[in-house]
Amino acid sequence: MSAEVGQFALILALLLSAVQTVAPLYGAHRGDGVLMAVGRQAAILQGLFVAIAFACLVYGYATCDFSMALVAQHSHTTQPLAYRIAASWGSHEGSMLLWVLILAVYGAGVAGFGGTLRETLQARVLSVQGVLGLAFLSFLIFTSNPFLRLSPAPIEGTELNPLLQDPGLVLHPPLLYLGYVGFSVAFCFAVAALLEGRVDAAWARWIRPWVLAAWAPLTAGITLGSGWAYYELGWGGWWFWDPVENASLMPWLLGTALLHSALVLERRGALASWTILLAILTFSLSLVGTFLVRSGILTSVHAFAVDPQRGVYILGILAATTGASLALYAWRAPALRAGALFQPVSREGGVTLNNLFLTALTATVFLGTFSPVFIEMLNGDKISVGPPYYNRTFAPLAVPLMMLVVFGPMLNWKRDEAKRVLQRVRVPAILAGVALILAVVLGGLDHLLAAGGIALGAWLLFGSLAVLARRWWAGRGYLARSILTTPRAVVGLVIAHAGLGLLVIGVTGTTAWDSEKVLNMRPGQTIEFAGRSLTMTALETVQGPNYQARQARFSVGDRFGAYRFRSERRFYPSAQSQTTEAAIRVGFTGNFYVSIGEESPGGIVVRMWSHPLIVWIWIGGFAMSIGGLVSLSDRRLRVGAAVRAPLPAAPHPLPAE
């Protein structure tokens, strides 16, 4: 039954999205409140029906309903329940349904929480959201139906790829999609602004929270994906510049630019047409990412089962949405009112520079990812672009950007003096210098570049904290009061920028000082490595719920004490594939990572790494995401959402800030 219910719910959602497209747009044009209300209801109902469809799919997976083709392809009775449920979004069809679900939920969110939004603006935003819903729901229903039945139903299904049976992967796709699809709201606002031909204060206030709501989960999703690659793929790397990774990095970079330019727009009314362009491009890059993973245009380790037919459809959606919005941009944006003026040395100037760097970084990754396609088109040559390209192009752009990050929050709006700004960052600069000297002393002169990286991280870390310090100590009044009244947006900024500093420290530490050793070991043997002694205590075969594993157990001693280690190579008979489960001791100063390889009469290959400071990469990534959430909870944004409550009349005019 559940498959049919899901199918009907999807069809109803498709019809509702058509209503959502037409009714509010016409209503906004005519100034008809009833039609605009219909649009809101359609958006909320569409969210409800897609949620029902998604629940039906999850139910089918949870109960092992192998008469559903999709369930039979990615689920197996021996697969644990959590992974059976996660398999709902492990396939192309299921992940597209999740995509549409998040789109519809965001649409319902715009309809439900848009209280203070001008009604005609809200209606136009919903209408554009309706077009996206229409496009993706029809894509889902007509080319990738998740509710197809199988007759006769097989007794047993085929297992989900064992590499994906992992807690990290349960959450990774939903977080990424919250980000990708979340940028659709900013996109809809941008197109609505172009349709209206004006950008006003209400528009500027509303775009930033939606961008934050997308950016924070995207950051967490990318961080989680990187962590998963580190512990699951068994080769100790954390970023591989794979096309699919790049597909998530590009919207992130441009979304970060958007986050900052939206701030300028909100506070100063400047950079309006640039912000609109960024909003369009950020969501377009999310679509490009979707296209990349499902079209087979590039080879990648983790592409979905590819199908050029689907690629054509997604390309069509991309052409229609991005093409139409950019055409609209070319037509209407020149007429948008120019924003307030500002001096080169000012907060606005800083954000402009930040945007230039982030856009250049996005272009770098874009060229690296797609140059194989371009070059082949031009002269038929096949090339591949690997880490060497990115080391040469990405890092030289990223380092100056990160050096500038500290200056941004220290700058005044409108105009500032370079000399004074330099004075404000004196303390973090001194501390970064101390970090540089310490790193040279501890790491040696031949790691000068690495010491520079550590100093850069310290600069970011202390420079962000200095924002708080400046506010707390240099401000008037009592310390406790200025701590309590610090806006959450400022706290969020500090957490996010400090997180970037931690990430830089982690990347530097593990890139410069990692060490590894590979050798054949037999049970009973002991070896010394990177200040630790490792003894293999046992090597045996164990049976898991849906796999057999060759398991090596070790006892490890380091200067902090002793602990046990277990590393496995798992074989999944029903999927006919193999995974490596590395043993990892996570520590703030560094990780110890042991994985086992091929077995021979001489013993088993044991590969061990010491990854100094690597854990800070993910701590930094999650800190950035948390910073985004804290900023999202700022009173300014919340109050903006609930102005309806009657405000007590102020006894006397409040002084301007």
Place this chain on the structure above:
Amino acid sequence: MKRLLFLAPIAVFGVLLVVFFLGLGRDPRSLPSVFIGKTLPEFAAAPVRPGDVGLSRADLNGGDPVLLNVFASWCGPCRVEHPVFMRLRAEGVPIHGLDWKEEAEAGHRWLQENGDPYIRVGSDPAGRVGIELGVAGVPETFVIDKRGRVRYRHVGAVTPDVWERKLRPMMEDLRREP
């Protein structure tokens, strides 16, 4: 002039769209080699295994059809195909390897860890030999006949499916050739 600036995004997007559309029609894995039907050019690669002889063209016309696999330890899909080669080696299929764009040490460590399915394996740290052979990326696998001529070039991982459907029948045919 200002108006033109606002037209730039859509103009760039239009070009991209055309490229993407043309790109869709092609299979990134199908790549004819310029050497199909010809012998490979002369080359000699240094050894990956310390004290070994490396790989040169002379190794490729030993009277039996062979596979030449171009790999690297930094390459993700190579990890996917590696167990297949381990199995083929156990079944007696002759495979040579070329370790592309990395120091021999890295390749050697990788082989020690994951198993070494190759008869001869050469190191190509600068990608020179790769250029000679027209290698575009890793992994790539050449099918070479009894007389040392390239008969097929597979781009991307050799999965069990690729082996069963494509390379195995091809190798069997080549073995029957005079």
